[in-house]
Amino acid sequence: MIVAKRKPFEEIKNLLKGYRKVLNVGCGTCVAVCLVGGEKEVAVLNAELDMARKLEENPVEMGAITVERQCDMEYLEILDSMVDEYEALLSMACGAGIQFLAERYPAKPVLPAVDTTFLGVNQTVGWYEERCRSCSSCVLGLTGGICPVTMCAKGLYNGPCGGTNKGSCEIDKNQPCAWYQIYERLKAQNRLDCILEITPPSEWQNQIPRTVIQPGYKKQEKK
Ligand code: SF4
Numbered sequence: 001m002i003v004a005k006r007k008p009f010e011e012i013k014n015l016l017k018g019y020r021k022v023l024n025v026g027c028g029t030c031v032a033v034c035l036v037g038g039e040k041e042v043a044v045l046n047a048e049l050d051m052a053r054k055l056e057e058n059p060v061e062m063g064a065i066t067v068e069r070q071c072d073m074e075y076l077e078i079l080d081s082m083v084d085e086y087e088a089l090l091s092m093a094c095g096a097g098i099q100f101l102a103e104r105y106p107a108k109p110v111l112p113a114v115d116t117t118f119l120g121v122n123q124t125v126g127w128y129e130e131r132c133r134s135c136s137s138c139v140l141g142l143t144g145g146i147c148p149v150t151m152c153a154k155g156l157y158n159g160p161c162g163g164t165n166k167g168s169c170e171i172d173k174n175q176p177c178a179w180y181q182i183y184e185r186l187k188a189q190n191r192l193d194c195i196l197e198i199t200p201p202s203e204w205q206n207q208i209p210r211t212v213i214q215p216g217y218k219k220q221e222k223k
């Protein structure tokens, strides 16, 4: 899932400076799971903003709605009849959701209330760890399911650097060496031959925004 964290309150308050009526739009998917931008967090942030602006004798009227997914146009439709009432939209979705909201309502200022952090896993409640950097060329089949792009400090594809030290990475002794872990995992699976396969240098594919069209929908897209 996409993991995010709420921006510092002062930063959000500053973004809203000058607006008197703002709709806070939450997202019910990833950011709700990581307790940052779901219905509850929208209500909490609105209460904080309401209180802070009242204390400044500069009140703001905060509207609230949480859509199923802000990165999906069909779930934004519900906002069409609401946005005209507001001077600006505050979004508690990830960066993709915020941009989709801005794309649907280009005449409205759309302001981010969260910082999108990484693509990760929910290790336990409230504990999230990065696992994937969306490189578009997954090598997990050769690396025992451990991502060298994310877990190795240098993003090395073909074995460890000279700094690997008794299982730790040279950048920090508390940081495991990804390639040590890959070796141990493959050894336990009796698949050490995988480590000898050379992965060619990555053709970086993320300099321009990428598009994925599922095969079944390709015809429809070409019309
Ligand atoms: S190799 Fe790593 S960064 Fe690339 S897609 Fe696989 S998990 Fe993600």
Ligand code: SF4
Pocket: 151, 152, 153, 154, 155, 156, 159, 160, 161, 162, 163, 164, 165, 168, 169, 170, 171, 176, 177, 178, 179, 180
């Ligand atoms: S010590 Fe291991 S994890 Fe650290 S940079 Fe070198 S290969 Fe990557």
